[in-house]
Amino acid sequence: MSNPQVCQVGSLFARCREPAIQVCQYCARPFCSAHAYYLQDHEAVCTRKPCRARRDDLVAHLEYRRVVAARNGAGLCGIETCGPHPTMECSLCHGRFCSEHLRERLYPFRQGRVTVERPVSACARCWQRRKIWRGA
Numbered sequence: 001m002s003n004p005q006v007c008q009v010g011s012l013f014a015r016c017r018e019p020a021i022q023v024c025q026y027c028a029r030p031f032c033s034a035h036a037y038y039l040q041d042h043e044a045v046c047t048r049k050p051c052r053a054r055r056d057d058l059v060a061h062l063e064y065r066r067v068v069a070a071r072n073g074a075g076l077c078g079i080e081t082c083g084p085h086p087t088m089e090c091s092l093c094h095g096r097f098c099s100e101h102l103r104e105r106l107y108p109f110r111q112g113r114v115t116v117e118r119p120v121s122a123c124a125r126c127w128q129r130r131k132i133w134r135g136a
Protein backbone atom coordinates (compact mmCIF):
# COMPACT_ATOMS: atom_id res chain seq x y z
CA MET A 1 0.00 0.00 0.00
CA SER A 2 1.57 3.32 -0.98
CA ASN A 3 0.94 5.92 1.62
CA PRO A 4 2.34 9.43 1.31
CA GLN A 5 0.92 10.53 4.68
CA VAL A 6 2.82 11.18 7.87
CA CYS A 7 2.27 9.35 11.12
CA GLN A 8 -0.61 10.64 13.24
CA VAL A 9 -0.03 8.59 16.33
CA GLY A 10 2.30 10.83 18.34
CA SER A 11 0.73 12.88 21.10
CA LEU A 12 -0.58 16.37 20.58
CA PHE A 13 2.58 17.88 22.06
CA ALA A 14 5.03 15.49 20.45
CA ARG A 15 3.81 15.10 16.91
CA CYS A 16 5.47 12.25 15.09
CA ARG A 17 6.76 13.38 11.69
CA GLU A 18 7.80 10.03 10.31
CA PRO A 19 6.29 8.81 7.02
CA ALA A 20 3.38 6.47 7.60
CA ILE A 21 3.80 2.84 6.58
CA GLN A 22 0.29 1.64 7.33
CA VAL A 23 -3.17 2.74 8.44
CA CYS A 24 -4.55 1.43 11.73
CA GLN A 25 -7.47 -0.93 11.20
CA TYR A 26 -9.16 0.34 14.35
CA CYS A 27 -8.69 4.10 14.48
CA ALA A 28 -7.90 4.67 10.75
CA ARG A 29 -4.86 6.81 11.60
CA PRO A 30 -1.74 6.42 9.47
CA PHE A 31 1.27 5.36 11.53
CA CYS A 32 5.04 4.94 11.12
CA SER A 33 7.18 1.88 11.88
CA ALA A 34 7.99 3.23 15.36
CA HIS A 35 4.29 3.44 16.16
CA ALA A 36 3.36 -0.01 14.84
CA TYR A 37 1.97 -2.33 17.49
CA TYR A 38 0.97 -5.22 15.27
CA LEU A 39 1.58 -5.80 11.58
CA GLN A 40 0.77 -8.98 9.75
CA ASP A 41 -0.78 -9.72 6.38
CA HIS A 42 -3.48 -7.08 6.13
CA GLU A 43 -3.71 -6.50 9.84
CA ALA A 44 -2.28 -3.22 11.05
CA VAL A 45 -2.62 -1.83 14.54
CA CYS A 46 -1.01 1.34 15.88
CA THR A 47 0.38 1.86 19.38
CA ARG A 48 -2.46 4.05 20.66
CA LYS A 49 -3.81 2.63 23.91
CA PRO A 50 -7.38 1.84 22.75
CA CYS A 51 -6.02 0.14 19.63
CA ARG A 52 -3.52 -1.96 21.62
CA ALA A 53 -6.34 -2.91 23.98
CA ARG A 54 -8.43 -4.15 21.05
CA ARG A 55 -5.61 -6.19 19.59
CA ASP A 56 -4.80 -7.69 23.01
CA ASP A 57 -8.47 -8.41 23.60
CA LEU A 58 -8.73 -10.22 20.29
CA VAL A 59 -5.82 -12.48 21.18
CA ALA A 60 -7.20 -13.13 24.67
CA HIS A 61 -10.65 -13.79 23.26
CA LEU A 62 -9.39 -16.38 20.78
CA GLU A 63 -7.70 -18.15 23.67
CA TYR A 64 -10.87 -17.91 25.76
CA ARG A 65 -12.96 -19.41 22.96
CA ARG A 66 -10.43 -22.20 22.57
CA VAL A 67 -10.71 -23.05 26.29
CA VAL A 68 -14.52 -22.82 26.23
CA ALA A 69 -14.72 -25.04 23.13
CA ALA A 70 -12.46 -27.63 24.76
CA ARG A 71 -14.56 -27.63 27.95
CA ASN A 72 -17.80 -27.79 25.98
CA GLY A 73 -16.35 -30.70 24.04
CA ALA A 74 -15.95 -32.52 27.35
CA GLY A 75 -19.54 -31.66 28.31
CA LEU A 76 -18.57 -28.91 30.76
CA CYS A 77 -19.68 -25.31 31.23
CA GLY A 78 -17.23 -22.89 29.59
CA ILE A 79 -16.24 -21.34 32.93
CA GLU A 80 -13.06 -22.97 34.22
CA THR A 81 -14.18 -23.76 37.76
CA CYS A 82 -17.70 -24.83 36.81
CA GLY A 83 -19.27 -28.25 36.31
CA PRO A 84 -21.04 -30.34 33.70
CA HIS A 85 -24.30 -29.90 31.77
CA PRO A 86 -24.15 -26.43 30.20
CA THR A 87 -27.68 -25.67 29.07
CA MET A 88 -27.41 -22.29 27.36
CA GLU A 89 -25.40 -20.72 24.58
CA CYS A 90 -23.76 -17.29 24.66
CA SER A 91 -25.24 -15.20 21.83
CA LEU A 92 -21.88 -13.56 21.21
CA CYS A 93 -19.15 -16.22 21.43
CA HIS A 94 -21.49 -19.21 20.99
CA GLY A 95 -19.84 -21.06 23.84
CA ARG A 96 -22.07 -23.19 26.03
CA PHE A 97 -22.59 -22.34 29.70
CA CYS A 98 -24.83 -23.19 32.62
CA SER A 99 -27.65 -20.75 33.38
CA GLU A 100 -25.63 -19.37 36.28
CA HIS A 101 -22.88 -18.16 33.95
CA LEU A 102 -25.03 -16.56 31.29
CA ARG A 103 -27.12 -13.50 31.80
CA GLU A 104 -29.74 -11.71 29.76
CA ARG A 105 -28.40 -8.25 29.08
CA LEU A 106 -28.96 -5.35 26.74
CA TYR A 107 -25.94 -5.40 24.50
CA PRO A 108 -25.01 -2.39 22.33
CA PHE A 109 -24.68 -3.44 18.68
CA ARG A 110 -23.36 -0.99 16.15
CA GLN A 111 -25.49 -0.64 13.05
CA GLY A 112 -23.81 1.80 10.73
CA ARG A 113 -23.68 5.05 12.68
CA VAL A 114 -26.09 4.18 15.42
CA THR A 115 -25.88 1.83 18.35
CA VAL A 116 -28.84 -0.41 18.94
CA GLU A 117 -29.29 -2.24 22.22
CA ARG A 118 -30.64 -5.73 21.89
CA PRO A 119 -31.20 -8.37 24.56
CA VAL A 120 -28.66 -11.18 24.40
CA SER A 121 -27.56 -14.03 26.63
CA ALA A 122 -23.94 -13.19 27.24
CA CYS A 123 -21.14 -14.81 29.22
CA ALA A 124 -19.14 -12.58 31.56
CA ARG A 125 -16.20 -12.20 29.20
CA CYS A 126 -18.30 -11.18 26.22
CA TRP A 127 -20.06 -8.69 28.44
CA GLN A 128 -16.78 -7.21 29.69
CA ARG A 129 -15.22 -6.75 26.30
CA ARG A 130 -17.97 -4.49 24.96
CA LYS A 131 -16.21 -1.58 26.72
CA ILE A 132 -13.09 -2.14 24.63
CA TRP A 133 -15.02 -2.27 21.37
CA ARG A 134 -17.55 0.44 22.01
CA GLY A 135 -17.25 3.46 19.71
CA ALA A 136 -15.12 2.46 16.75
Ligand SMILES: [Zn+2]
Nearest residue numbers: 024027046051
Ligand atom coordinates in the same frame (compact mmCIF):
# COMPACT_ATOMS: atom_id res chain seq x y z
ZN1 LIG B 1 -5.02 2.87 16.01
Ligand SMILES: [Zn+2]
Nearest residue numbers: 007016032035
Ligand atom coordinates in the same frame (compact mmCIF):
# COMPACT_ATOMS: atom_id res chain seq x y z
ZN1 LIG C 1 5.04 7.67 14.36
Ligand SMILES: [Zn+2]
Nearest residue numbers: 090093123126
Ligand atom coordinates in the same frame (compact mmCIF):
# COMPACT_ATOMS: atom_id res chain seq x y z
ZN1 LIG D 1 -19.58 -15.34 25.35
Ligand SMILES: [Zn+2]
Nearest residue numbers: 077082098101
Ligand atom coordinates in the same frame (compact mmCIF):
# COMPACT_ATOMS: atom_id res chain seq x y z
ZN1 LIG E 1 -21.17 -22.59 34.69
